[in-house]
Amino acid sequence: MRHIISVVFQNQFNAIPRIVGLFSGRGYNISAISFGEGEEPGLARATITSEGDEQIIEQIAKQLHKLIDVVKVVDLTFEPHVERSLALIKVTALPSNRPEIMQMVDIFRANIIDLSAKTMTIEVTGKEDKVNAIISMLEQFGIREIARTGCVALKREYHGVSSE
Amino acid sequence: MSKNTRSQSESSKGAEAQSMTGSEILIQALLDMGVDTIFGYPGGKVIGIYDVLYRTPKMKHILVRHEQGATHAADGYARVTGKPGIVMVTSGPGATNTVTGIATAYMDSVPMIVFSGQVASNMIGNDAFQEADIIGITRPITKHSYLIRDTNHIATVVSEAYHIAATGRPGPVVVDLPSDVLAGTAVYKKSVGVDIRGYNPTYKGHSKQIVKAAKIISEAKKPLLYVGGGVIAGNASESLRQLAMKGNIPVTTTLLGLGAFPEDHPLSLGMLGMHGTWYGNMAIQECDVLVAVGARFDDRITGKLSTFSKNSLKIHIDIDPACISKNVAVNVPIVGDAREILTKLTEKVEKGNTEEWLNIIAAWKKNHPLKYCPGKEKILPQCVIEKIAAATRHEAIVVTDVGQNQMWSAQYYGFKHPRSLLSSGGLGTMGYGLPAAIGAKIASPQREVFCITGDGGFQMNIQELTTAVKYKVPVRVAILNNGYLGMVRQWQELFFGQRYSQTVLDDGNPDFMKLAEGYGAVGMRIENNDEIDTALVAAMKEKNRPVIMEFIINREENVFPMVPPAASIEDMLELTD
Numbered sequence: 162m163r164h165i166i167s168v169v170f171q172n173q174f175n176a177i178p179r180i181v182g183l184f185s186g187r188g189y190n191i192s193a194i195s196f197g198e199g200e201e202p203g204l205a206r207a208t209i210t211s212e213g214d215e216q217i218i219e220q221i222a223k224q225l226h227k228l229i230d231v232v233k234v235v236d237l238t239f240e241p242h243v244e245r246s247l248a249l250i251k252v253t254a255l256p257s258n259r260p261e262i263m264q265m266v267d268i269f270r271a272n273i274i275d276l277s278a279k280t281m282t283i284e285v286t287g288k289e290d291k292v293n294a295i296i297s298m299l300e301q302f303g304i305r306e307i308a309r310t311g312c313v314a315l316k317r318e319y320h321g322v323s324s325e
Numbered sequence: 326m327s328k329n330t331r332s333q334s335e336s337s338k339g340a341e342a343q344s345m346t347g348s349e350i351l352i353q354a355l356l357d358m359g360v361d362t363i364f365g366y367p368g369g370k371v372i373g374i375y376d377v378l379y380r381t382p383k384m385k386h387i388l389v390r391h392e393q394g395a396t397h398a399a400d401g402y403a404r405v406t407g408k409p410g411i412v413m414v415t416s417g418p419g420a421t422n423t424v425t426g427i428a429t430a431y432m433d434s435v436p437m438i439v440f441s442g443q444v445a446s447n448m449i450g451n452d453a454f455q456e457a458d459i460i461g462i463t464r465p466i467t468k469h470s471y472l473i474r475d476t477n478h479i480a481t482v483v484s485e486a487y488h489i490a491a492t493g494r495p496g497p498v499v500v501d502l503p504s505d506v507l508a509g510t511a512v513y514k515k516s517v518g519v520d521i522r523g524y525n526p527t528y529k530g531h532s533k534q535i536v537k538a539a540k541i542i543s544e545a546k547k548p549l550l551y552v553g554g555g556v557i558a559g560n561a562s563e564s565l566r567q568l569a570m571k572g573n574i575p576v577t578t579t580l581l582g583l584g585a586f587p588e589d590h591p592l593s594l595g596m597l598g599m600h601g602t603w604y605g606n607m608a609i610q611e612c613d614v615l616v617a618v619g620a621r622f623d624d625r626i627t628g629k630l631s632t633f634s635k636n637s638l639k640i641h642i643d644i645d646p647a648c649i650s651k652n653v654a655v656n657v658p659i660v661g662d663a664r665e666i667l668t669k670l671t672e673k674v675e676k677g678n679t680e681e682w683l684n685i686i687a688a689w690k691k692n693h694p695l696k697y698c699p700g701k702e703k704i705l706p707q708c709v710i711e712k713i714a715a716a717t718r719h720e721a722i723v724v725t726d727v728g729q730n731q732m733w734s735a736q737y738y739g740f741k742h743p744r745s746l747l748s749s750g751g752l753g754t755m756g757y758g759l760p761a762a763i764g765a766k767i768a769s770p771q772r773e774v775f776c777i778t779g780d781g782g783f784q785m786n787i788q789e790l791t792t793a794v795k796y797k798v799p800v801r802v803a804i805l806n807n808g809y810l811g812m813v814r815q816w817q818e819l820f821f822g823q824r825y826s827q828t829v830l831d832d833g834n835p836d837f838m839k840l841a842e843g844y845g846a847v848g849m850r851i852e853n854n855d856e857i858d859t860a861l862v863a864a865m866k867e868k869n870r871p872v873i874m875e876f877i878i879n880r881e882e883n884v885f886p887m888v889p890p891a892a893s894i895e896d897m898l899e900l901t902d
Contacts, residue, residue: 171523174472179464186465216650223647229469229489232523 163192164211164218165244165314168225169233172198172205176230180207183228189213189221193311195246204232208313237314244314247286249274250296253303254281262302269295280305288312347476347507348373351440352381354483357515360411361385362402362767364395368415369455370442373507387767387796390788392419394760396426397786400435401724401764404747407560409436409490409498410764416442417455420501421462425754427497428466432751433581434558436495438486445505446474460501468496476509484516493526494645495558526644530661530669538616538640538657539673545614545638547682548574551597551626554581554750555619555643557743561664562586565618568671573679575686577605579620580731580750584740589719594686595695598626599888600732603693604686606886606894609634611685617641619663622652623751628894642666695736696885696900703879704854706730706805710737713775713803716861721773722747722765724800726758726782729811732884734777756785762800763793773801773865780806780834790844793871801864804837804875807882815883819898820890841873850875 170176177196184191189211196207211221218236225234237244254262259281266273266283269291275282285295289312296307345353351374355363362385367375378386389395392414399410410430414423420441430437444453460470469489471482479502486498542548556565562585569576569592576586577594586593597605609615615637620626627633630652639655641648642663649658659666697707710733713721719739724747725731731748740746747765749757762776783804793800805811808831817825841848847870851860857876864872886897 175460175464175470178461182464220647220651227645227647229521229524 162212162214162238164213164236164238165242165312166209166211166218166222166225167235167237167314168207168209168231169199170205170207170228170231171203173230176205176228177207179228179230180209180225183224184209184211184221187224189217195311195313208311210311235316237316241317242314243317244288244312245286246289246292246310246312247284248292248296248307248309250283250285250299250304251275251280251306252283252299253279253305255279258302262299265295265298271295343512344510345513346373346377347479347502347509347511348377350476350479350511350513351483351502351507352377352384353513354480354516355411356381356384358484358487359408362387363411363413364389364398364402364764365413366390366392366395366415366419368417368419368442370416370444370504371413371502371507373504374413374440374442386413387792389760389792391786392422393426393756394786394789394792396423396437396439397429397754397757397760398764398767398789398792399437400426400430400757401747401761402768403430403435403437404761405722405744405765405768407436407558407744409438409487409495412437412439414439414441415455416444416459417457419455420457420459424462424466425752427463427499429749429752429754429757430497431466431468433554433749434495435497436490437497438490439497439499441499441501442507443472443501443503446503447505449503459499463499466497467499470499470501472501473503473506476506476511479506479511480513480516485519485521488519489521489524493524494555527646527660528644528662528665530642530659530666532669534657534659535666535669536673538659539670541614541638541640541657542572542574542616542670543675543677545677546679547612548572548614548616548677548679549608549612549637550574550576550586551609551615551617551620552576552578552582552585553618553620554579556582556585556663557619559619559644559663560743561619561662561667562743564664564667564671568667568674571671572674572677573683574616574677575608575683577601577608579623579626580735580746580748582620583735584743584745587741588739589741592683596735598894599628600736600884600886602695602736603886603897603899604689606888606897607689608686610895612637615639617643617655618667619643621648624652627652628888628892632893693899697882698900701879704851704857704876706733706807706876706878706882707737708854709803709805709857709876709878710734710777712857712861713777714738716858716865717773717775721745721775722762722769724748724758724762724765724774724776726776726778727753727755728779728782728813729807729815729882729884730777730779730782730805732812733805736884755782758782759800759802760786760789760792762802763789763796763798766798766800767796776800776802778802778804779811780804780808780830780837781810783837784835787840790841790846790871790873794845797869798871799867799869800871802871802873804873805878806831806834806837806875807878807880808834809880812884814881818881818883819887837873837875846870847872848875849873850877852877
């Protein structure tokens with residue numbers, strides 16, 4: 162089962178290698194990790210996507226918590242939360258295909274951020290299944306390169322009321 | 326350094342308020358933390374530190390002969406005192422030579438700080454001479470590590486490293502010191518405390534959980550205390566004894582827990598696990614309430630997990646929340662300090678109705694005692710351990726190496742006090758015995774220290790004999806010489822059709838007596854049973870030099886009982902007469 166774990170940590174020089182090393186060293190699966198500066202200077206937040214059963218995920222959370230630099234560990238999977246990931250997709254776009262691609266981009270509320278004689282680079286943000294969907298729709302045109310982030314997520318504050 | 330780490334510090338008066346070099350600050354900071362002994366070996370990148378040590382007689386430096394020896398000696402020192410052992414090595418190979426010792430300390434939760442020199446900051450990552458990414462190499466085997474980039478941070482890091490190594494679940498910390506940071510200057514401010522945002526071990530157990538546990542224990546008909554190294558690290562032996570006696574609860578310990586409960590007490594079941602007592606393992610399988618304290622349900626203890634203590638309610642007291650329900654799901658977890666929680670539990674527990682259970686156990690002890698076949702021509706190692714125990718009245722510090730010598734020591738000595746058995750349990754590091762014994766004796770010169778080792782392990786850090794001779798450390802080294810890599814040979818005998826592949830050592834072993842003489846130690850070779858007692862008396866008279874006692878033992882003696890690999894712990898192999 163896919164879990165999203167949010168880790169708040171003091172961004173000392175060795176913190177990220179320790180967090181990632183924990184996963185590889187103990188044989189835990191890590192599908193994606195995304196991290197950046199957090200809400201306070203010196204504090205960073207990493208969002209880790211991992212596959213595993215309840216027991217493994219509980220161990221992961223406990224081992225993360227043991228790390229000296231880690232301040233807080235939250236398993237967001239079962240809490241109400243918002244999640245987003247971003248993808249940049251470079252597709253082969255010959256002039257004849259451009260209108261159809263642009264239509265798709267429009268439907269998915271994505272953006273075209275680069276254009277050349279033969280290619281188009283599309284930026285899309287959303288939940289992972291939306292990003293997966295547009296990628297599979299674009300496959301027919303020939304995808305040259307994809308750069309994806311892992312998902313980032315935060316807990317929802319107003320339960321049951323979604324502005325999404 | 327993050328600005329969020331508030332380190333409260335104050336300017337000291339007089340000499341400490343002036344500008345000092347990084348090396349001077351390092352040594353002063355250690356002195357101010359109460360450190361008086363460093364185990365180390367110099368080198369190019371730490372010459373500056375050693376120059377300061379030259380004029381700091383207050384800081385005792387033990388010069389070893391291999392950096393691995395420094396780590397094991399610091400480990401022995403730490404297990405005896407409870408204070409972090411301090412190691413000082415140079416960059417590159419000096420640092421990489423500490424890896425095994427750090428891993429040994431990590432697996433057994435031993436407090437230690439390893440200070441390693443490093444190339445200058447602008448050379449890091451350049452494949453410079455004697456450069457090694459020791460932080461990267463030791464990341465998975467350290468509790469935490471630091472690479473200091475600013476001379477002003479040295480004092481803070483030293484006090485943080487000490488705090489992290491010594492508190493919560495103790496462990497090794499590595500501090501990497503680039504040479505320019507050591508040469509730079511700063512004003513030294515004595516640290517008066519640490520505040521690390523992400524590090525707040527829980528000491529006080531949850532009161533509701535304690536009440537719940539007390540009720541379960543009081544109502545149990547067949548309770549059992551399963552005790553690990555955490556009780557010794559937490560200085561909780563006395564509280565454990567109170568609980569066991571009040572509740573009339575039998576106690577079995579892991580290898581690292583030996584000595585937490587006196588083995589001559591009627592409630593003691595000795596050690597459990599792969600080479601534990603028959604009755605210790607059976608008690609685990611038959612108990613109805615299992616109280617685990619400071620133990621981690623390691624595979625050497627549990628055997629096959631699916632059949633481990635199936636019918637018991639489990640209470641687990643541990644300072645490390647990650648240990649709880651890691652291998653074995655428990656019913657009542659209590660995170661916190663062993664001594665505190667055991668004391669509170671004892672207050673709330675009522676003496677249970679355990680007489681019937683204790684009678685069953687007494688019958689087990691009678692019918693399945695630890696035993697060996699006496700009357701062999703060659704000396705029996707179990708007999709050697711028993712005689713050492715008698716000669717030292719069960720009061721010595723026993724430091725073992727790894728393998729059969731380790732298991733026989735654990736089975737036959739009979740420990741009565743905590744911090745008496747020093748053994749590499751988690752990592753099982755051969756070569757641990759001699760240097761650790763040296764560290765232990767330096768830590769407690771008034772106690773008798775015996776190192777029990779084998780002809781294999783003794784040679785792995787043999788160079789430390791020089792250290793013992795130089796510092797007049799009178800450890801007694803009992804080599805149980807069977808000319809084999811004993812434990813592996815036992816497995817080859819039992820499970821690999823006696824194909825002793827690469828485990829025969831005696832067609833290349835040196836003359837240990839000539840070696841002892843060459844090093845300046847006392848040597849004794851004992852080949853007959855009737856020589857053992859007199860040899861021990863003579864050995865224990867020696868006050869200034871290490872004594873190497875080579876016992877020529879029965880070659881194919883095996884350790885029993887044994888839980889075979891992947892077996893359920895009640896399916897022990899026993900000695901067949």
